[in-house]
Amino acid sequence: MVADTQSLNQAMTEFEQQDSVWLFGYGSLIYKADFPYIERRPARIEGWVRRFWQGSHDHRGTPESPGRVVTLFQRPEAVCEGIAYLITPKAFAHLDHREKNGYLRYRVPMIFQNNTRAEGLMYVANEDNAAYLGEATEEKIARQIAQCRGPSGSNREYVLRLAEALRSLNEVDEHVFAIERFLRSE
Numbered sequence: 001m002v003a004d005t006q007s008l009n010q011a012m013t014e015f016e017q018q019d020s021v022w023l024f025g026y027g028s029l030i031y032k033a034d035f036p037y038i039e040r041r042p043a044r045i046e047g048w049v050r051r052f053w054q055g056s057h058d059h060r061g062t063p064e065s066p067g068r069v070v071t072l073f074q075r076p077e078a079v080c081e082g083i084a085y086l087i088t089p090k091a092f093a094h095l096d097h098r099e100k101n102g103y104l105r106y107r108v109p110m111i112f113q114n115n116t117r118a119e120g121l122m123y124v125a126n127e128d129n130a131a132y133l134g135e136a137t138e139e140k141i142a143r144q145i146a147q148c149r150g151p152s153g154s155n156r157e158y159v160l161r162l163a164e165a166l167r168s169l170n171e172v173d174e175h176v177f178a179i180e181r182f183l184r185s186e
Contacts, residue, residue: 022120142182
Protein backbone atom coordinates (compact mmCIF):
# COMPACT_ATOMS: atom_id res chain seq x y z
CA MET A 1 0.00 0.00 0.00
CA VAL A 2 2.99 2.33 0.27
CA ALA A 3 3.07 4.71 -2.68
CA ASP A 4 6.80 5.18 -3.22
CA THR A 5 7.22 8.33 -5.32
CA GLN A 6 11.01 8.63 -5.08
CA SER A 7 11.69 7.65 -8.68
CA LEU A 8 9.01 10.04 -9.97
CA ASN A 9 10.55 12.93 -8.02
CA GLN A 10 14.09 12.03 -9.09
CA ALA A 11 12.95 12.24 -12.73
CA MET A 12 12.00 15.91 -12.17
CA THR A 13 15.17 17.73 -13.09
CA GLU A 14 13.99 21.31 -13.60
CA PHE A 15 15.72 22.58 -10.44
CA GLU A 16 18.81 20.37 -10.69
CA GLN A 17 20.84 22.94 -12.68
CA GLN A 18 20.29 25.73 -10.15
CA ASP A 19 22.72 26.44 -7.32
CA SER A 20 19.83 26.78 -4.90
CA VAL A 21 16.05 26.56 -4.74
CA TRP A 22 13.39 27.50 -2.20
CA LEU A 23 11.47 24.65 -0.56
CA PHE A 24 8.11 25.39 1.10
CA GLY A 25 7.33 23.38 4.24
CA TYR A 26 3.77 23.28 5.59
CA GLY A 27 3.74 20.16 7.80
CA SER A 28 6.57 18.48 9.67
CA LEU A 29 9.05 20.38 7.51
CA ILE A 30 8.13 23.44 9.59
CA TYR A 31 9.52 21.97 12.79
CA LYS A 32 11.81 19.16 11.63
CA ALA A 33 14.49 20.35 9.23
CA ASP A 34 16.67 17.24 9.10
CA PHE A 35 18.39 18.36 5.91
CA PRO A 36 21.04 20.99 5.18
CA TYR A 37 19.75 24.42 4.25
CA ILE A 38 21.26 27.82 3.50
CA GLU A 39 18.48 29.99 4.86
CA ARG A 40 15.14 29.55 6.65
CA ARG A 41 12.30 32.13 6.43
CA PRO A 42 8.60 32.27 7.21
CA ALA A 43 6.58 32.29 3.98
CA ARG A 44 3.10 31.75 2.66
CA ILE A 45 1.48 30.40 -0.45
CA GLU A 46 -1.86 31.44 -1.85
CA GLY A 47 -4.66 29.22 -3.10
CA TRP A 48 -3.76 26.17 -0.98
CA VAL A 49 -5.21 24.69 2.23
CA ARG A 50 -3.62 22.15 4.63
CA ARG A 51 -5.59 18.94 5.39
CA PHE A 52 -4.98 15.69 7.30
CA TRP A 53 -6.12 13.52 4.40
CA GLN A 54 -2.86 11.74 3.52
CA GLY A 55 -1.93 8.38 4.98
CA SER A 56 1.42 7.74 6.64
CA HIS A 57 2.45 4.11 6.33
CA ASP A 58 6.15 4.76 6.79
CA HIS A 59 6.60 7.53 9.41
CA ARG A 60 3.59 8.07 11.70
CA GLY A 61 1.83 4.77 11.11
CA THR A 62 2.27 1.37 9.53
CA PRO A 63 0.79 -0.34 6.46
CA GLU A 64 -1.64 -2.14 8.80
CA SER A 65 -2.52 1.01 10.75
CA PRO A 66 -1.75 4.13 8.71
CA GLY A 67 -1.46 7.44 10.47
CA ARG A 68 -2.64 10.73 9.00
CA VAL A 69 -0.40 13.58 7.93
CA VAL A 70 -1.04 16.82 6.09
CA THR A 71 -1.06 17.51 2.42
CA LEU A 72 -2.31 20.52 0.46
CA PHE A 73 -5.37 21.06 -1.69
CA GLN A 74 -6.13 23.98 -3.95
CA ARG A 75 -8.78 26.34 -2.61
CA PRO A 76 -9.34 29.81 -4.07
CA GLU A 77 -8.83 32.59 -1.54
CA ALA A 78 -6.96 30.28 0.88
CA VAL A 79 -3.55 31.17 2.31
CA CYS A 80 -1.20 28.63 3.85
CA GLU A 81 1.59 29.78 6.15
CA GLY A 82 4.77 27.79 6.52
CA ILE A 83 8.54 27.92 6.37
CA ALA A 84 10.68 28.30 3.26
CA TYR A 85 14.15 26.80 3.17
CA LEU A 86 16.78 27.76 0.65
CA ILE A 87 18.42 24.45 -0.26
CA THR A 88 20.82 23.08 -2.85
CA PRO A 89 19.68 20.32 -5.21
CA LYS A 90 21.85 17.91 -3.18
CA ALA A 91 19.09 17.94 -0.53
CA PHE A 92 16.60 16.35 -2.96
CA ALA A 93 17.88 12.80 -2.36
CA HIS A 94 17.06 13.05 1.35
CA LEU A 95 13.79 14.96 0.82
CA ASP A 96 12.57 12.61 -1.93
CA HIS A 97 13.12 9.70 0.46
CA ARG A 98 11.49 11.48 3.40
CA GLU A 99 8.43 12.45 1.32
CA LYS A 100 8.24 9.18 -0.64
CA ASN A 101 4.83 8.04 0.60
CA GLY A 102 2.75 9.63 -2.15
CA TYR A 103 4.25 13.13 -2.30
CA LEU A 104 5.40 14.74 -5.56
CA ARG A 105 7.35 17.94 -6.12
CA TYR A 106 5.36 20.92 -7.40
CA ARG A 107 6.44 24.40 -8.43
CA VAL A 108 4.97 27.09 -6.21
CA PRO A 109 5.24 30.88 -5.91
CA MET A 110 6.00 31.89 -2.32
CA ILE A 111 5.58 35.19 -0.54
CA PHE A 112 7.91 36.09 2.32
CA GLN A 113 7.00 38.26 5.31
CA ASN A 114 8.51 41.36 3.67
CA ASN A 115 6.23 40.72 0.64
CA THR A 116 9.08 39.72 -1.67
CA ARG A 117 8.36 36.73 -3.83
CA ALA A 118 10.24 33.71 -5.07
CA GLU A 119 9.41 30.58 -7.00
CA GLY A 120 10.27 27.30 -5.42
CA LEU A 121 8.91 23.85 -4.84
CA MET A 122 6.81 21.93 -2.36
CA TYR A 123 5.84 18.30 -1.88
CA VAL A 124 2.12 17.55 -2.27
CA ALA A 125 0.25 14.24 -2.12
CA ASN A 126 -2.70 14.27 -4.51
CA GLU A 127 -5.93 12.30 -4.22
CA ASP A 128 -4.76 9.72 -6.76
CA ASN A 129 -1.82 8.35 -4.75
CA ALA A 130 -2.09 4.92 -3.12
CA ALA A 131 -1.62 6.31 0.42
CA TYR A 132 -4.44 8.87 0.18
CA LEU A 133 -7.02 8.34 2.95
CA GLY A 134 -9.45 11.09 2.03
CA GLU A 135 -11.78 13.43 3.82
CA ALA A 136 -13.23 12.65 7.22
CA THR A 137 -14.58 14.63 10.12
CA GLU A 138 -11.96 16.17 12.36
CA GLU A 139 -13.18 13.98 15.23
CA LYS A 140 -12.77 10.81 13.15
CA ILE A 141 -9.32 11.96 11.99
CA ALA A 142 -8.32 12.61 15.62
CA ARG A 143 -9.53 9.15 16.71
CA GLN A 144 -7.41 7.52 14.02
CA ILE A 145 -4.38 9.68 14.85
CA ALA A 146 -4.67 8.86 18.56
CA GLN A 147 -4.18 5.15 17.82
CA CYS A 148 -1.30 5.35 15.33
CA ARG A 149 2.42 5.07 15.79
CA GLY A 150 5.23 4.48 13.29
CA PRO A 151 9.01 4.52 13.00
CA SER A 152 9.09 8.34 13.40
CA GLY A 153 6.95 8.29 16.55
CA SER A 154 3.32 8.72 17.46
CA ASN A 155 0.91 10.33 15.06
CA ARG A 156 -0.42 12.36 18.01
CA GLU A 157 3.03 13.94 18.49
CA TYR A 158 3.02 15.00 14.82
CA VAL A 159 -0.25 16.90 15.28
CA LEU A 160 0.77 18.54 18.56
CA ARG A 161 4.15 19.65 17.22
CA LEU A 162 2.57 21.00 14.02
CA ALA A 163 -0.03 22.96 16.00
CA GLU A 164 2.71 24.42 18.21
CA ALA A 165 4.81 25.34 15.16
CA LEU A 166 1.84 27.05 13.50
CA ARG A 167 1.18 29.10 16.63
CA SER A 168 4.82 30.20 16.63
CA LEU A 169 4.18 31.55 13.10
CA ASN A 170 0.96 33.26 14.28
CA GLU A 171 -0.94 31.02 11.87
CA VAL A 172 -4.53 30.07 12.64
CA ASP A 173 -5.37 26.77 11.00
CA GLU A 174 -8.80 25.70 12.26
CA HIS A 175 -8.50 22.22 10.73
CA VAL A 176 -5.25 21.46 12.57
CA PHE A 177 -6.39 23.13 15.78
CA ALA A 178 -9.72 21.26 15.83
CA ILE A 179 -7.91 17.93 15.55
CA GLU A 180 -5.50 19.05 18.29
CA ARG A 181 -8.48 19.91 20.57
CA PHE A 182 -9.99 16.45 20.06
CA LEU A 183 -6.65 14.81 20.86
CA ARG A 184 -6.15 16.85 24.02
CA SER A 185 -9.69 16.08 25.22
CA GLU A 186 -9.14 12.31 25.17
